[in-house]
Amino acid sequence: MGHAETLLAMGGAFIAAAILARLGRRIGISTIPLFMLAGILLGPNTPGFVLVEDPHDFEMLSLLGLVLLLFYLGLEFHLDDLQRGGGKLVAVGGVYLLLNVGAGFGYGLILGWSLADALVLAGVIGISSSAIVTKILVDLGRLGNPETRLILGIIVVEDIFLALYLAALQPVLSGAQNLTEVLTQTGKAFAFLLVLAILARFGTRIIGKIIDVKDDELLVISFLGIAVLVAGISEELGVADAIGAFMVGLILGSTTSGDRIRELVHPLRDAFGAIFFFVFGLSIDPGDIASVAVPVLIAAGITVVMNFAAGIIAAKMNGFGTLPAANISTTLLARGEFALILATMAAQAGLNPELAPFIAGYVLVTAVLGPIVAGNSALMARGLAPIDKWLSKTAKPDQVKVAAKSEES
Template sequence: MGHLPKLIEDLALILMAGAIITLLFRKIRQPLVLGYIIAGFLVGPYFQITPTVVDRENIETLAEIGVIILLFSLGLEFSFKKLLRVGGSASITAFVEIIFITVSGYFLGKMLGWTTMDSLFLGGMLASSSTTIILRAFDELGVKTKQFARIVFGVLIVEDIVVILLMVLLSTLAVTRAFEGTEMLYTVLKLLFFLAIWFIGGIYLLPTFLRKAKKLMDEETLLTLSLGLCLGMVLLATRVGFSAELGAFVMGSIIAETTSAEKVEHVIKPVKDLFGAVFFVSVGMMIDPGAMVQYAGPILWITLLTIFGKLFSTTLGALLSGQPLKQSVEVGMSMAQIGEFAFIVATLGLSLGVISDFLFPVAVGASAITTFTTPYLIKYTGPIYDFATSHLPQKWVKRLNNYSMGAQKIQADSQWKLVLKSYLRIALTNGILLLATALLSINFLVPFVNANVPNETLRIIIILVISLGVAAPFLWAFMAKRPNSLTYKQLWLEKSYNRGPLLVIEILRSLLGILFIGFWVQRLVPAPIAILVIVPVAILILLVFSRRIQKVYLRMETRFLANLNARAATEVSEPSLAQSIMLKNEEMQSNLEPWDAHIVEMKVNPNAGYVGKTLLDLQWREKFGINVIYIKRGDRLLRAPGRDSAVMPFDHVGIIATDNQIKTFKPNFDALETSDMEDRDIEEISLQKIIVNEHTKLKGKDLRSSGLRERTDGIIVGIERDKERILNPDSGVILEWGDVVWIVGDKRKIRQLNTI
């Protein structure tokens, strides 16, 4: 047998250790991520009892692939529309928490005497909470139906995207060492610019390609194409100076807006699980117990900052967003842990060689402690809230709750605000496209034409015609496209004094468009010629061919919007009842917040004691104060059910209630009917035969009087008589000598009867 490469031996060791330890962790109901990390420690260089991984370099390469696949999968689950639906409450809460904990982490690192890069990466590691741990704790404690859980899930969505951007910013700072304010601002603007370009270009091209190639792709081809697109974007991101993780996330988020998103997510899951396991095991291999003991002090300080810092900042953010004090405390208590992103951020820092080795075991130690404290913090939210309110001045509590009620009453944007948002969207989108066109021309078109066209005048003409021709649709939109909204028309027609400001906006953006043309042209020809000749000619061409240019732009815009909304359009064209209910519930939720109430959908257990009873008999509103607003039964919906409406098995009941009302009502709703039915193992039931002879003494009796049903706890399903077979015989059939009676029943009793 040939020599087996060390990589295969190491991979076998990693996967077997990961599988065994995670089975144990699933048994004791602990996070699987922690199990993978412990498995990595057991096969790592710091634990000598078990076999150790030999080829560390190849394992690190596989781990890096694992990070890329994890970020790609995260992008598939992310959606810009989902981010917009999160709402202001979750967004404000997330930003307050991230800013506070990141800055606090940086200053804690400096207080501990760490370097600037170690302190910056510590702040980035603390910025995210753990979705896995929170979901597990919510399931175990049964609080997913509470109102604060909705805010927590929204905060987690915002955290994901912000931490991705933090990773890119940290990696850029690590490479460039640009710590000055202007350089950091330039880095952020550059990041936002490339994100916008990739997203706009990806949405314009990719969904169309996937739609046309749909009939040619099976799961294997789709998986290959998806991974190819992911790694291609990784390569592009690294070429322009960003991290591989950003490229993977961006491509995932682009595919998430296509109609193939669910299929890609399905085919990529086994790959994600495999490489994700390798990554987290590789994380465990870097744990040095000696370093964890040596840095026990920093681990303790970081743990305390995570618990109390996140508790304070998240609670503060929720209060500022207008949530009641109790709900804000519940949100804060849920977010006090370090998420899986901490390991990805630390791995990024180590791979770049900009952070110290001790930072990794410190992060793992703090993460392990906060993993175990999270369920207890959520469980004891009530007593902690009661303690806080009893020690706070009552006027403070009253003011906080009054602020919450006032914030929730703020309604829709003004007409001017909506119109200005539309203008800003038009200017930003087309401005970014114009800037991208200019950069492409400078970096690719100009060098190519200069190298292949010897005549200088001809070179200038070719460059101007191609670049301005490509930019013409975006120039027209930037300078002349008006918001397609009824609000704009109302502002223009209803009040004459609105026309002045609107005209000023139109003139300003036209001037900005002319300045862009002048800026671009003067890079190719002397300024006087550009100003006196080329700019006027370009403006004249835009005016003369404005209708054609407009048609080109509208076709491009229509295609982009169709691709962007394709997934949503597919869902809306034939929306499921569940989707329609979810959207309607989200629509009504904002109006319920001032009442401290929310909509909860609960499924009826078929063994519940109230099944078949009417709402009048149940009197849920009178007993618990809740209101049933709909009953979903299969594909039918009963809206505003009346007093005579019955609750049936597997119904989905939508109720409006406060958290306290749900807490009182849920045990009653989940209670099961006590049954006198005998529990029997399925293995005890079998199909067996009894022969009518002198031993069984059944000759001449009919099936009803034979007592076979009672004596075998069974049902007679057939009789063989000579060459005739009687299936499901009538109870009046008379048994004869030699009949073979087939019975489905208790095999032990049937055998006992045969023995007798």
């Protein structure tokens, strides 16, 4: 592809994604599945106008989008949030992950897929989309609800799991042949994580002084260069570039420049993140999605069941009633960016070719379904009415008042 064709394709990709996203906002649909849909419709696998013939032409832009998505996720991660929540928050997040990750892994085995495929599917089904969850809370005006702090706490626990999961999954994705190789690669990944974690814990003051500049332009160049460089080093060491980007965000987010970086990276994350989702859509053949439609719908049904089970348990542990339980369950339902990141990594590792269309269909279903059911959580709560008495009996007197207030809101 020549320079002119590249510019035309890139401009067309941004415009197409923007048009679909604006239409989606009017009907309350998240932008993530719409960016994917733009790539599917304008890619080489659908009839009609083809904007990009070869998705590999946008491979570097897509990789940059991946790095920025994980970098921003690291910036948003606050260990203090987890510490304030205490052991109960860790327990609730652990139950949520156990139910959903376990269901994903078991479902992968039931489908007859390999252990590696099942492990990827476990992460896909197990992790909520923090971008969609945040958007739902803002759009529905629920940031002040009593259960919202619990929802955000679960997201924090998921973020921790995300980093550890990617590190543990790396040997599987790299095709390690024996136990020694698996242990070596796993040890390397966790050692790299440990070094960056130590920097995050003890080196933020020094790093903050190095990166602190008054000029926004220089700050953007600095943090972008560090994020991309460390992601590249991670890849060279045999560790997923996503891990390096996440940990750099974690480190820089704790510096004195953290708030400015979060503000400045927003437009970069949104722009290149859109390209990442668009490029993923380019590689998807709608016919392949149709071939896995039934397993996708079953997976979505499993996710709904597991989310409601986790929401009920979370409400029970915190003394909430049925409406907060429904709010927790429905808000955390959507899957998005992390699932697509795993799909991209699995494709690069040469795993089951059915994984990419399966994940694409699954994300499309849950990302559209999530905001819809979250907006109608009051109706969902009626279905939980039979266990309302059970939840109320487990609530402490002061928690019952909080729950009642939430029910009224």
